[in-house]
Structure formats: structure tokens, C-alpha cells
Amino acid sequence: MHEIKKTEFGKTIRTLTLGARKSLCIHPDVRKLSSDTAMSDKCLDMIQSTKSKTPGCPYNKRNTQVYFRNHALAQVQDIEELHDLGEQMSSCSYYGTRSAIPLAQVIAMPYSMLLSKSTRESMGINIKGSIVIFDEAHNIADAVNNTYSVTVSGQHLIKTRRQVWSYFQRYEKRLQGRNVYYIKQLLAVLQNCHKFLTSKSALNAIFTITDFLFEAKVDNINLFKIQQYLERSKLAQKLLGFVASEDGSEGVVTHVSPLRTIGAFFMALTTATANGRILVTQQEKEEGGKEHCLKFMLLNPALHFSDIIAEAKSVILAGGTMQPVSQVLHSLLLGVDSQRVDMFSCGHIIPPTNLTSVALAVGPTNTELDFTFSKRNRTEVMDEVGRIVLNLVRVVPGGLVVFFPSYSYENQVVQHWQSTGVLAAIEAKKVAFREPKCTAEVDSVLTSFAAQCQASGAILFSVVGGKMSEGINFSDDLARCVVMVGLPYPNPHDPELTQQMEYMTQSVSGLSAHDFYTNLCMKAVNQSIGRSIRHRNDFASIVLLDRRYNTIAIRSRLPRWINDRTVSYPTFGPTIPHLVQFFKHHRANETNAGGRTS
Template sequence: MDIKPKDVAISFPFPYQPYSIQEDFMAALYRVLESGKIGIFESPTGTGKSLSLICGALTWLKDFEEKKKREESEALAGANKEMNRNERTPDTFVHRSVEQLTSSLEPDWITQFVQKKEERDMVDRLKEEQIKRKKREARLEEIRHNVQLKYAAKRKRNEDDETERLLKLSKQMLASDSLETSDPLEQGEEELILAEYESDEEKKKGHGLEEEDEDDFEEDHVTKIYYCSRTHSQLAQFVHEVQKSPFGKDTRLISLGSRQNLCVNDEVRNLGAVQLINDRCTEMQKNKHEKSEEPEGKKKKGDSRAVCPFYSYEQMQLLRDEALVEVKDIEQLVTLGKGMKACPYYGSRFAIPPAQVVVLPYQMLLHDSTRKASGIKLKDQVVIIDEAHNLIDTITCIYSSQVNGSQLCQAYSQLLQYMERYRKRLKAKNLMYVKQILFVLERFACVLGGDIKQNPNFQMISEAGTKLQSINDFLFQSQIDNINLFKVQRYCVKSMISRKMFGFVERYGGTAAVTTNKESQKMAGFHSFLQGLNHKASGEAIADARPEEVFENVQPRMASPLMLIEGFLSALTSTNQDGRVIINRQGTVGMSSLKFLLLNPAVHFAEVLKECRSVIIAGGTMQPVSDFKQQLLLAAGVGKERVAEFSCGHVIPPENILPIVICSGPSNQQLEFTYQKRDLPEMMDETGRILVNLCNVVPGGLVCFFASYEYEKQVFGHWERTGLLKRLALKKKIFQEPKRANQVEQVLAEYSKCIKRCIQAGGIQTGALLFSVVGGKMSEGINFSDDLGRCIVMVGMPYPNIKSPELQEKMSYLDKTMPKTDGQLPGKILIENLCMKAVNQSIGRAIRHRGDYASIVLLDNRYSRPAIYKKLPEWIRSSTQIKTAFGPAFASIRKFFQEKKSQSTPGLS
């Protein structure tokens, strides 16, 4: 369903006079939110999409809250009036005839009594709701609420549980001398021992439903908007737009982020790896609670367990209050936390219930366990997912998982050594689960064709290749179908066994002495084995690297590989038809891998759609939208009538853009960069001639996109041999997109300086030519505005690798589960959509504001096909010219830039 732009006549507060397309956008957004639908919104970058989202959504939220208050007041007033009227009405009971009385099924006085009771009950309910609302508003106005009762009650329960556990332990110690015969633990080593494990069923039998008790102390969540985007920089930009908007002073907004972004404890931040930061933070928080709950006289002497000085309940409450008083981004929140000696990570979570807008990365919202752990409740709330063009890929990646042979063997060795050292101290249930995990790891290595007890880097694979299996088939082949992976996976999470493994390796992975000679030999061999794995893995990466790349390839120390395996085990609990396991045997067992591929992202997006009042999927380039509708919405059970689409044009006048499809080159060579033809010398020569001609007429910057790094390298090599690269360099200085992310800013800065210098100085060179790759660092998030991108050239069509087993399986899955569209199989449509999404993202880099202008040149005959052509964004498609010969195409481009030059359009801004 397309949304008519003028359906809602609402006045939207705006910091300046909005464009007409912004007014249309806000009106359409308001209607979707009001009707509780799912909206797919497209607004090209440079059209003020963020401000339109802010002003449209917050206007609706304000009206929605006022409407709720008004309806409650009216309902209460009406109920009071009706009750008073009934009380004043004379009793007609005495005027009824005998026949009427006897024919009635029940006496009138009973009917009247029931009626009045219902009226009073309704009034009481409305009054109760109004009182609740007033209390909540007062709480929000003061931005203060006290949940210490929750922690007090929880602490009391924990103390009772701990007392019971200690009594039970004392009895066991009296009945058995097993602990006395064990070797004494070293200082701090007790933290490595797995705690006694209770399953969820046992906890419920022993303690009842604790969740119900805890809910009594939770604050009600107000109606709010969850705004999600891909990166922290995009979220910070959105927050800055809110600050500048008319809602900046009156909106309670909180920004959420990972510990890596919000942690202010330098000791923890310096760990580097995300998982290590998470685990260390959790451990210090646990130590804080345990120390505070221990009686002063019973605290252990020399207890060196570290606690975080920033994890202070009182200070975090103050930080929450400060954060909600004035809109702040992540950096401002971190600065506030440092100044107040309070943790921004936990303080921001305390602010979720009273906040009106919650800003967060969309990985945090889309991952079910992360969402719940963060305290995010989506029931009847609004979710806006911005920059959503990669939403399907993001969900697929979040729930996919991969482990290699080296990680399996490393985890097995760590866990085996751990079990051998602490066997006498582990409870039976812990030993049972540890042995199950060891068996699972052993079987996984077997599937890869190796022995878990040998060095995987020296075990050669006899039959290399890639094989895809259903989850059930993989479990049968692995011979672990009789193991309850749900219980094993929950045990891993609850027992935090991977964190114990990391601490164990940290303590004994080096030269630390262990109690017995026998154990010393085991640990020495264990350490040597792990060192061999690490050196082999890092050596291969560094051997092929250039000297300047070596430092960049040194990754932060990784936590226990068991953490990655936990993710793989969790993936294997998915429904059989929703995913596939890819067994990839290559060279050695260490290089081989097991990967879970999610085929049905809708199964994880369905809960978001089900819980929320409304979901908005927005982006600058959402075409083609059929993927979103079929794979995410309709597949999740959303009816077509609940899906609404809105797409607006650009703010630039039509004469400021020249999209053109060139089907043939200067020597009449037809341009078709298929896999079979693109490597032909004549095709590469023709591409070079086109670029030389364009460099003669395009001022400033020209950005040329290739389908892959490999093809770019091949074309460059050919041009160097033929001398064409020198001809290009005479007109424009040549730059190449770097493969390393940390060099992108430097290349862009030099590219920008070169263009500015050439425009100011004049001379032979007219600017710069930047070669980029579709899907690379420059194809998303980089603005080639004004003279940085006067012309965007797309060489060929960047189709994905059709031979990829993952892609073939995805196509097969769609062909089996989705209906045909216009006679085309869904798998074929997927390939075209992936290609055109990449194209649309790349060519949208040029036009960034109303006064900008640029030409977009598509070099491939296939762009003229209707099925491909219609998948361009409407604002580009409506102005696109298709030229079968190069002469007329070049004449149009030359005329376009001559007219712009005569109009003296400002240059680099």
C-alpha cells in the first residue's frame, strides 16, 4: 500500500521552512504511526530525512500522549455523570405491573444493583488509572525513582539462598573428605571453580517464580520511540539533529551503546576485545554485589577480587537523571560519567523506562537476548530502523556463526586441562555438562576429518570441499543428536564456563607453576600446544602482509574460543528449515570450518513486529523493496494490508542530475561486463577510452566504481601495460581506495586537497580520479558532495558470486518458500536485488544537497533492460537517459557540464 502524501493535515514543528517532500514524509509517517502499521520509507540522502523522522515521530508521540490523557479524562467524567444520573432517577420498580415482574427473569433491584456496581467499578478503575498516570508523570517530571526495594528484596533472597547452600555444603563436607584430599587452591584460584549449577526447572521448584516478584518493583515504561541505526557515528549525528530540532529541550532521550563504547574504567577498556571487556565488567559487578552482601566480620582476609569504582548505584541514578534532563550523545554521556564517577553503561539502562526516545545500534535491538538483557521492552512501542538497506544481511549475520578446527581443538584442550585440574572440586552436574561439551567438540572435529587430540595445523584433509547440510542431518552425522543442545547452551550461559576458561588460560597458559609435577607436565604441554596454534594462525596472516600492515593485523587478544563455540551451539538450536550447516574442509583441520547459515531472517524479526505498535524501516536508498516485503514482513506473518510504502524524490531540480546508461564505447564495442566478457582486452580498452573522454569534460572529482578489488587490479595492470593509465593521469591525479580502513580518511583528505588545488590553480589537471570498489569503504557512508563527485561511473553490474554455496542455498530456499513474481523465481530476483542495492548505494554518493549537481554514468548494456532499469531509485530513474551509442551519450554529458559552468555554480563547499 502506497501512502498518499497529503492524507494527514498536521502542523509539524520544524527548525526552518521544510521542503514539500519533507512535509509529505512527516504526514505519511504520522499516519503510519497512528494506524499502527509497518512502513517502508525512502528519502534520498540530502533531503533532510533525519529531521523529518524526528519532527514527524515526536509530533505524533506528543499528540498520542495528549490524546490518551484527554480520553481518560472524558471517560472518567462521562462515567461520573452517568452514575449521578442513575442515582437521581426515581425507582420505577413500583410502577411495573405484576405481569412485567413475573415475566422478568430476575428482579429489577438486582439488575439496578449490578448496573450501579459496574458503573462504580468502572469509575474506580478510571480513577485508579488517572492516579497512576499522575504519579508516573510526577515521577518523570522529577526524573527520580527509587528501586532500592528491588535490590533489597533480591539481596534478601540471595542471602537466604546462600545460607541454605552453605548449610548443604557443610553437610556434604562432613559426610565426605573429598575436599580435604584435594590439593589446596592458590590465592584467587577459587574464582576459576564452576559454581554449583541448578537448571531453571530446579530453581522454579525451589524458589517459585522469582520473575513475578521482581516485576512488582519495575517502573512502568512510557510510550517511547526506539531509534536504531547501523553505527555509533550515525546515531551521534541523529542525536545532534534532535538537539537542533524544536523538540531538543523537551524530549527525554537516552543513548545506549556497548561496554566498549560506554565503559569509563581504563583497566577494563584496555582489554581491547569486546568479549573480554564484557566478561571483566560482569565479573567486577558480581564481585561488588558479593562483597556488599557479605557480613563485615565474615569477609575473607586478603580478598583481592577487583570491583569497579564506577559501579555505584547512587551515582548511576544521578547520572541517569542528568542524562534525561538534556539530550546527550554517547561522547557526552561518557564525559558525564567520568566527571560523576558513574558508569554510563548501566546508568543509561536505568534511564530506559522514563525515556521518550531511546537511541541504539540496531544490532542491540535485533538480537533477542541482547535486547532483553538491556531492559528493552517493545510491547506497544514504536521502532524506527534507519539506514535499513542492509537490514536482512544484518539479521542474517547476527544469527549466523562460524568456528574453525583450530578453535575446536584449542577449546577442547583448555576444557580438558581444566577438568583434570579441578575434577575433585566440581559437582557431579558440572562434570556431566563439561564431559558433554568435550564430546561435542570431539565430534565436531571428527566431522572436519580430524582428531581433536592432535595439532589441527598438521592434520591434512584427505577430501577437501564444501558441503551443506540441514541442522538435523548435521546433528546425526556428528552423532550428537541424543544430546539436548538447549540444556548445554543454557548451561554455558548460566555457568559462564567460557569466562572460567579464559581465566584459567590467563593464569596457567604461561609459565605459572602448578601444584604437582604431573600437572606441570600437562600444563607445559598444553601451553606449548596453544602457542603452536597461535603462532601458526598469526604467522600465516603476517607472512603475506606488507611491513606496514603487520601492526594492523595484530588483533586484540581473543577470549576463550569456547565463546565462539557457544554461539555455534546456540545457532544449532534453530528450527531445522530455518538454517543450514556448511562444512568447509580446506587443506588442514585447522583451516577447515563449520558455519551456521541463517536462511530465514523473518523468524527473528517476527517478535519485533509482533510486539511493537508500529515499525518504520527507513533509508536513503531502499529500492528494490521487494526483499524487505517478502523476506522480512510477509514471511513473518504480516498481512499485506499492514505494510505501507512511501518514497519521495530529491530536493534538487531535475536539471541538476544527469543519469545516463551507455551501451557501447567509442569504438562501438558493446559494453557487457559479464563474467565471461569482462576480462577481454577490448572490453578493458573500451572502458579506458570512455574514462579518458569523461576526464576531458568532467570538472573536479570523478569517482569510478569497479565490481571487485580483483577486477580493479586486473584492469589497472592492463592499463599500465597499454599506457592508458598515463593518459588518464595527464588530466586528473589518480587515487585508489585503500583496503585498510585506517587509511580511508587520509586518502579522502588528499583527494579533496588535490581537487581544491586544481580548481583554484587551473592548468592541465582538472581535478582527481578516484577508483573505488562496490561494497568497499567508499561505497557507503562517504559523501562525495559538490566538486568531490561531479561524476560517478559504475563499471558493469556487481552481481554476487553465483557459485557461492551460501548464495545457492539461499536461492534454493527462497524458490521453495516464496511465490514467483512476474513469472520470475525468487532466487533470480534475489540476485538482481543484491546487485541493484549495491549499485544504488554507490551512485547515491554524489548528490548531497539542494544546490549540488552531478552526472551518473552506468557502463553496461544490461542497465537498459526494464527489469533492471525499474530497480533504480525513482528520483534517478525519472531522469535517466539510455544511449545505445557513445557519441550521443558523450555529447549529453559535455553539454550538461558546459551549462553548469556557464551558471557559475559554487565549487567545493
């Protein structure tokens, strides 16, 4: 939205930013809740309740929402500004933005709102004839899979069955024959699924949809018709009211019925058996311990993305680090006529001199940089990485970010450096920070790291696929150098990954399992190293540590604007002089410009 403000359209176009209650709600009692689900429950309780004990939301008034809508569309505003506007007008920003949807010309929203067909329909988002632009499009396939994957736990099945059974006992004599029939079928499915889930043969098993229906003994029941009945009868909503009246609770009544999740699971089970799998897994319970779960895993995101392609006038998949592009095409555009697909690629906005990249096969003592799983734990390999980093902190100004393939390997290497004294030598040059595992600590660590980068310099040990590898911009002095340690291949034994690879091999995409596996790895690499260049005047260096970065198979999967500026040296020797010259050039430019580039 800030970029639109800079253009000639900023004063005339009607824009709108949509978001969740967590971003837009202004009610103090709702905002203090920790989760989106809890906030939704509290919000809906206040809006829908007719009891005097539970007052309605004072900010959700129709007359004030009209004024909010008009002000929201009057000028380009981001989500924070819309939240502040709601506070100033004492009008709900969440429902106010929803009311403005039909009048907006450009709408920005999270993936989850756009990718879910049911969410689009419930919010009144009509994309027919529209131009739909997905930024950071490398994430879309995963986002579609997450949107349409459903997990139900054993406790979830028990709770739902108990509620449906209580409701059935209370109203059986009033229900029509067809209602009785479907509720009895629903109870049978819930019971059979729970029995299956607790059987010894189910744990850690993977099933096709057809096999699961047979094993759970629900293959003779039409789940699609049950799902239609649930929607038509609005049983989930009725169940909520019934449970609330039975409990007699004066607290927050949940407006997210467990039956809704069950209905979504049933709907998933109507997917063609080739496009999904059922996994039996374990998850942590809130009260401690573990419980078995049934998870529907979508294998073919193109199945649902095709709805958007069919409705929209045009779909644009955009991103600065979309390599490997083949992964995006095979995942989202499977079955789309190639004549309908246009591809455009251009260089980066920065001058060629603002980025340099070095791929290293050996370190200062000529030890081979081999980070394959069988060799990366060797003492000599970890020592060699330490020597490289120690050399880098002596010449890199500002901040240096080192990405490791996993939390466990980062911890292993840093502990080894502590024992050998290498970490102390590194910290003598730059203050060291480590990526926290706790999300709540990320902001404070990043703030301290940024402040230290501006002062005497800092180094951050981060993790690929962690909390700082995507979504956080390491611009300017936050990352004058990014080091990638090894290649972050995912666990090949992960059951979900094995199913995805098998699906790709058997589909008509033409993408081999090996290519799919390598593409996943390189997508993670590209998102990590791409964090360092964030605007046209930014400059940074990239150091790739692994002999495999010198192979065509890997180098060809780097973004072109990085690959074109990547050099390989047979020894480590030329690396430091190369970087010294790079930073010397930019220091001279900053001096001539009269200050630091930003």
C-alpha cells in the same frame, strides 16, 4: 541526533545514543586495545575482579553515573558528545548510557544491539509497545543473518573440551547426578563434532541441520536441553573462574568463555532444518596457516525479525535506496499478513535538475560495453572504459568516483591503463587515488582525496561492496560524477549464496533464484551510486557503463528518483555535451548564489 536538534522537539525530548565500548569507554588502558573483544575482556576484568592485584575501574562508580545519566538526557547528544561528557565528568560513558535507557524516549543504537534478542535482554532494551525505526533498511536481512550465524573452529572445540574436562575432573565428586549427566553429554558432543570436522568427507561440505547431527553422531543427544543446562548452571562463567584460578595469571583474564560460543552454536542447531545450513569451511589462524570450521548459516532472517515485529507497536523500514523493495519484503516479512504492511515512496528532496544519469551501451569507438564475466577482460573493453573516463575527467569538476565490480577487476583495469598510457593521461587532468584494501588506510586516502577535490580535482577508483561503497558520503565536490563499471553480480559458485538462492526458490516467498541473484547485484549498485547525493542542495551525475542498464529488468530495479532521470543514447557522442550543459547550469547557479553550493 543532529536532525532532532533542528526540530522543536530538540529541547524537550529525552534522547540517548548507545554504542560499543570502542566508542564510549574512557579508560585509557582499555581504549588503547585494538579489538572490541579485547576491550570487553579488559573492562569486565576490572569490574568483576575482587583481587587487589587487579584494581577496579575508577570511572564505573554508581554515584557519578547518576549525574552522567541526568546530563546525558538533559539535551540531544550524539555518541561523540556522550564520550566527551564521560571524560569531563570522569564517569563511564558506556555503563552510564545503559543506566539511562529506561528514562529515554528516543534511543539510537547499532543494528547488532537491537536485532539480537539476548543483547536486548542483557542491556534492558524493552521494545514492547515502541516504534522501531530501521534506517538503511536494505542492510537488515544481512545483519540478522550475521547476528544469528555462528562459527566454531577446530581449535575452539579442542580448547572448550579441554577446559570442561579439567573442570569435570576437579569437581566430579561434588557434582550432582544431573550435572554429571549433562557435562558428560557436552563432552561427547564436543568430541564428536571435532572428529567430524577433521574427517576427509567434511571439508567444503554443506549439510542440513538434520544431516549434520546424523553425520556428527550427535543426533541422539538433546542439544536444546544441554543449552538450557548451560544457561541454568551458568557453567560458562564457572569455567572462566576455574580457568583463571588454574592458570594463576595476573594478566587480563578473558571474560568471553569459549563455551558461550559453543552454546550459541548448539542453540542454532535447534533451528528448524529448513531455516539453516551447516557449512564446513577454512579460516586463517592467528599464528598462521588454516583450520577447519563449522559454520551455522541462517537462511531465514524473518525467523528472528518476527520477534521484533511481534513486540513493537510499529516497525518502520526506511531508506533512500531500498530498491529492489521485493528483496526486503521477502527476506524480513515472510509470513506477515500483507494487510499489516503499508508502503510509502516519495521523490528525492533535491530538485529534478540536480541529478542527471546516463546509461551507456557503447563507448567513443562504438565498442559494446559488455561486462559479463566472459567478455569484460577483453582489451578492447578495458580500452573503451579508459576512453570514457578520459572524456569525463575533462568536463567533470571536483571529484569523480569510478566503481568497479571487484578488487581484482579494478587492479586488472588500472594496470592495463598504466601499460597503455591512459592512466597517465587521466592523471594529467585529475590526481588519481585507489581504494585501499587495508581498513586502517581508508581515512588517510579519503582525506587526501577530499583535499584534492577541493583543489584541482581528483578521481577515485573504488570497489562495489568495498570500504567506500557504503557508509561514506561523497557529497558536494567529492563526487560530481559517479561511474558504475558493469554489474557487480556476486560469485554464483559461492556456497552460501547457492544455499540462499535454493532456499528462496523452495520457500513460499514467490521470489525466484534469478530475481534474488539480480536483486543482490542491484542493491549493491544502488548503494554505490546513491553516495553522491547527500543533501537538498547537492548535485551530481551518474554514468552507468554496461549495455544491460538499458534493459527493463535492470532499470526497473534502480531507485525511482534515479531511474526517472536516466537517459540512454544510441551512441556515446551526446553524452559529453549533455554533461557539459548540466555542469554549466550549476556553475551559473553557484555564481548567482555568490559561492559554491553546500
